[in-house]
Amino acid sequence: MQEELSRNIKKILPLSGNALELFISKFKPLSLKKSEHFIRQNQIHSKIGFILKGAMICYYLKDGGEFVEDFSFESEFVSDYFSILNNIPAQKNIRCIEDTDLAVIDYKDILELYGKNSIAERVGRIIAEGLFMRWQQKHKSFLLEDAMMRYQKLSDKNPELIQRVPQYLLASYLHVQPETLSRIRRKIALG
Amino acid sequence: MQEELSRNIKKILPLSGNALELFISKFKPLSLKKSEHFIRQNQIHSKIGFILKGAMICYYLKDGGEFVEDFSFESEFVSDYFSILNNIPAQKNIRCIEDTDLAVIDYKDILELYGKNSIAERVGRIIAEGLFMRWQQKHKSFLLEDAMMRYQKLSDKNPELIQRVPQYLLASYLHVQPETLSRIRRKIALG
DNA sequence: ATATTTCATTGACATAGGTCAATAAAAATA
DNA sequence: TATTTTTATTGACCTATGTCAATGAAATAT
Numbered sequence: 001m002q003e004e005l006s007r008n009i010k011k012i013l014p015l016s017g018n019a020l021e022l023f024i025s026k027f028k029p030l031s032l033k034k035s036e037h038f039i040r041q042n043q044i045h046s047k048i049g050f051i052l053k054g055a056m057i058c059y060y061l062k063d064g065g066e067f068v069e070d071f072s073f074e075s076e077f078v079s080d081y082f083s084i085l086n087n088i089p090a091q092k093n094i095r096c097i098e099d100t101d102l103a104v105i106d107y108k109d110i111l112e113l114y115g116k117n118s119i120a121e122r123v124g125r126i127i128a129e130g131l132f133m134r135w136q137q138k139h140k141s142f143l144l145e146d147a148m149m150r151y152q153k154l155s156d157k158n159p160e161l162i163q164r165v166p167q168y169l170l171a172s173y174l175h176v177q178p179e180t181l182s183r184i185r186r187k188i189a190l191g
Numbered sequence: 192m193q194e195e196l197s198r199n200i201k202k203i204l205p206l207s208g209n210a211l212e213l214f215i216s217k218f219k220p221l222s223l224k225k226s227e228h229f230i231r232q233n234q235i236h237s238k239i240g241f242i243l244k245g246a247m248i249c250y251y252l253k254d255g256g257e258f259v260e261d262f263s264f265e266s267e268f269v270s271d272y273f274s275i276l277n278n279i280p281a282q283k284n285i286r287c288i289e290d291t292d293l294a295v296i297d298y299k300d301i302l303e304l305y306g307k308n309s310i311a312e313r314v315g316r317i318i319a320e321g322l323f324m325r326w327q328q329k330h331k332s333f334l335l336e337d338a339m340m341r342y343q344k345l346s347d348k349n350p351e352l353i354q355r356v357p358q359y360l361l362a363s364y365l366h367v368q369p370e371t372l373s374r375i376r377r378k379i380a381l382g
Numbered sequence: 383a384t385a386t387t388t389c390a391t392t393g394a395c396a397t398a399g400g401t402c403a404a405t406a407a408a409a410a411t412a
Numbered sequence: 413t414a415t416t417t418t419t420a421t422t423g424a425c426c427t428a429t430g431t432c433a434a435t436g437a438a439a440t441a442t
Binding site for chain 1: 251253258260272273276277282305309312313315316319320322323324326327328329330331333334335366
């Protein structure tokens, strides 16, 4: 697993040599079946997963309903980073929507790395900056675009996702009802 | 200005001694009148302001309309950090809604600091983590709460803001029309 | 101080999206 | 493969919120 992990991590983080090896060595493999949870709301945890193969969703539970916040696929990290940083129980759920292989690291190992290796601190900053940008853009799209525009942009930018994800979850992610997404799709299909 | 700035920065960033002084020394004062812009969409820039006194809004222009993303007050930073990090022209506008005194630093000075001072990198990480958390929570509230709930939580958490900001801008921030916010307020007042 | 402009409120009405129910299609399971 | 469960589509209807217009209040400028 470590070789595959190393190869994939190198692609997305500016790490090499000693720092990379030290980082990689802390990961442990974890395989989950479709519909199994990696993290559940209210659970204490500090784990961060890296997806080697598979697909997952992050969602909030509210009034018995699921509100999808995000999808994650190969070579992406999954965690409730907010709750880890604040040292509080998970605020959200992370569940597999396909059989999934993960490499899992504990946040305390990352904190240790921050102490040991000066490059780690910089990588931590760059990751956090990336997360900030991603979430700001997400908020921007909710502020400026309606559901149809969000759907069209998503299917332009990430057509695979549309295929890979059930439509009722995609609807939740776009913040409309499944019926509404179905009507949006029909409207687009007709032109 | 530097003394006042130093006092305020100390409150919000884990900086002291040399690192603090070095950081503070790079700021330049700037005073803007109500309705003047600090940053305009499409403009090239790399400045970050720290509000000493006053109030500002960040907003996007789309189809001639203003979409308010955020308000900022004393002891808060304002910038289009996204465009700075990506080295692209500003994506948004930042304008004073009161006469405002700023201390302004250029991002290149911060980059320099990252090289010189190991603590700076950590502060940069912590700031970015804070930004990530803030924007993720903002997105979460749009996903889980309606405009009335968002208004109520905001006025509980930040009653001063409600007083200080014109209602039509607050409406835009909550992503409803001014008429709708007016009706939300009436509904709440009646119970 | 007065005039002018901007902002907040309210009503009437239109419309997008939500809800509920039925059916069809697809996927999972036996 | 057959059966059952889950998901997608469609129609009818309802409710939220947007739009437009009028009025009054507040802020700003002269």
